[in-house]
Amino acid sequence: MIIGILFGIVAMLGYGLSDFFIAMAVKKTNPIKSFFIEMIFIVALVFPFCFWFFEAQHINLKYILIVLGESAIGVVAFLGFLKALEIGKVSIITPLSSTYTIITISIMIIVFGEVLRINQIIGIGACIIGTIFASVHYKDIMRLKFKTATRGINYLLLAIFGWGIYFVILDYLIELSNWFTAMFTIQITSILYLLALMIITKKTFTYTLKELKPIFISAVSSAFAVFGLTLGLKNALTSIVSPIVAAAPVITLILARIILKEKLELIQKIALLTVIIGIVIASI
DSSP states (O other), X not given: OHHHHHHHHHHHHHHHHHHHHHHHHHTTSOHHHHHHHXXXXXXXXXXXXXXXXXXXXXXXXXXXXXXXXXXXXXXXXXXHHHHHHHHSOHXXXXXXXXXXXXXXXXXXXXXXXXXXXXXXXXXXXXXXXXHHHHTOOHHHHHTOOHXXXXXXXXHHHHHHHHHHHHHHHHHHHHHHSOHHHHHHHHHHHHHHHHHHHHHHTTOOOOXXXXXXXXXXXXXXXXXXXXXXXXXXXXXXXHHHHHHHHTTHHHHHHHHHHHHSOOOOOHHHHHHHHHHHHHHHHHHO
């Protein structure tokens, strides 16, 4: 269990770094283009590990159909999140996006019968609450009108439910094959979906060096994250790993404080401490 939680923390750190740099890239180029080239980089980085960890014997028609569905859910969820950020308010969209883990935990407990101890429930709750409040900027929220605040919520709900289901299916795919095979086949299929989207929407395949730099850094971070995520799900309960990974915005927030010199509100500092305490409690 502890090993799984440690890998979950690796995923949290990786996705936090990745989100920070992909946000920089999206400002310079189209979200679909950014996502597409990032996935190309990720597959290139993890491909050498195929010689040790890829197990083709697990791939059959059932597995392929599940991977096709899983990849589609992942791509739609992420693009929904990017669209929500594009038309909505970051101070609303970012904190609420982490609530997808509630969907995952509910399915794992109700459908698959995962059982949590009291300390794990308290720790998970602390992680979720801390993550939400860490991303909130109250001054921005107080200035919002209801109509403005709810803009992009439909796309956000698509992302929340998509990610919530995505984690459940990923856990099942790891059981059907192994952690690397599941991760690698999902990445490859996602690239094919994004390639189709690029062609359909007539996006160009040209990138400048200025555009590629933050995307590559994001891809390296994501590569570590997907390793951490799949190994975390392999070694610990999905209900515990998912809220830890969902705390990635906390890392993005810390980076914004260090690199962009953004000031943290008192409630955000308390929220960051709450997430750390939650992870510790869930690990006991």
